Amino acid sequence: MGRRYLSLLVTALVTAVIAFMAHTAGAQSDNDPETDDSQTDIASDARMSPADRLLRTREFLVERAQTRPRLQPPPIGRPPLRNDRAMVDWDDVSATMAETRRRDAAGANAASAASVPRLEGLRALAPTQLQRVRPSEVDAVQMPVLVPGSDEILASVQVFGQADAYSAIADAGNNLAFRISGARKRLVLEDPPAPRVAMERMRSARPPLPGLGARYVITRSDSSTDLSFSRFGCGYVLSLMCDDPDGDARCAEDDFIVSLASSMVLLNENAGSGQ
């Protein structure tokens, strides 16, 4: 009996000590202003009164606020190293188009042209064939002007060209706005921030776009769904703006934007001549 009491006593005491220590540690963590555990903040926030939340927020703002001296101000942030103008690989453009022609010919031999679905790849299209494109806008651009070969986009696309950049916009039908932009110049960043390095890893992990062979990354925000890729030395970004970006599969899922990026037409096939 005595052993039983002793055993129970020891068990109870040990349990009590552990419980007390755990509770004390938890309380200290909650009260420690230096704690960096944001999840603790979140959990404790649910128990705060509105006045306490406001007080905490005001303290948060005041503690972190920085000012700028009027005289002899130190530099702000980090500028990019430089802004480079990339060499466009026009030979690669020609080779990619030749490959598409070869595959198209093989597909046409396999079945009648009417039954062959449009294949992925890069094809040429003269701007004069597009109702809303001014050829002079395309002629001004000294990089490959790519536009998705979707019939709906080609029917309404407009191009705004500059020497080292261009953009094309279109209404892709059914409450969907579309834009593609390209740039030949690129900023060279020094020691890019970690999220940018992570994006590069995301791109490397993707399979290449069918037809173009370019790796890509898709990002989504409350204003657009973007697919970014680089090809022929230039950077491109396709943007889709949906009314309901979460409910519209064209913005919420990858398939539609990937299919657009995989069926490009080149509007300035001859721009590389003599370069």
Place this chain on the structure above:
Amino acid sequence: MRAGSETQKGNTTVNLLIGLAIVSLCFLAVWWYEKQAVESVPPQFADELEDEGSAIEEPDAPSGAIPEDPPDTLPGDEDEDIPPTDTPLTDAQGDVFAYLPVGDLLPLSGPGFVDDTVYRPDIVFPTEDRVFLNSQVYRYGGYQGSLNGMEGGQCEIANYDYPWQDTFCEKRSRNQDLCPGGGHEGLDIRPASCTKNVHWAVAVEDARVIDVRRHWVTLQTADGTIYNYLHLNMGALEVALGDDVAQGQRIGVISNDFYNSDGSSVATTIHLHFEMYENYVASDGADPLFTKVNPYMTLVSAYDAKLRE
């Protein structure tokens, strides 16, 4: 009798010990529950935070919920006898310009995106008047303002004060790889006052107007950088599609225009949502990536320059 007494004493001791153990277990249970509550909040934040309502409060609604405190004293504005070399930069109204570090979002408002790159050191600030960069969703007038005790209308005076705060990767309904738990890939700029259609947005650089639809105006510079201006008064723009604009040229007035493709309106606060796309390489020889970038430090730099004019 003695045996009975001892038995009774023994039972009492057992009962006391069992009671002590139960109390201890209760302590442990409470501690465990609190620990689980903390750990069960996912990085995307608790669902309960999502369910606190979605309607943006009416503009100009008086708050009344939180007593108005005098403005907080910010570093540098409390001492008039400091040497001239330490005088902090002030705006046209004499208020000290203060800002929080990049990526330092309001509590409970998202992961942020720490990027101190000043992508375009030579731009001008995109507004003519002074402005306040801060959240439209997690402050007064936003549907999540209560999370930080900021219950009230968007015109609450505290919304129109420094310090600025980053809102890139602020949490929205959308989760995506760039902003885990976030989804706001721009910065929200509150104009100088809570009056729409009076504060001008201007072109940050010489550029071409390459998109004007619904509630956005998009510019592209000669070297490719893209700037998106959202929620201007789209019926009173100073530019048209295809125009060349000069740095500092007026584009339109800041409003709360927000439209679906069928022309129906979506509620939002009076602000300029500003986005920036940059074509960049992480190192020489790498493939470029043309994506949205965080313009926060670029805007801090431009505002600093503006206040020194």
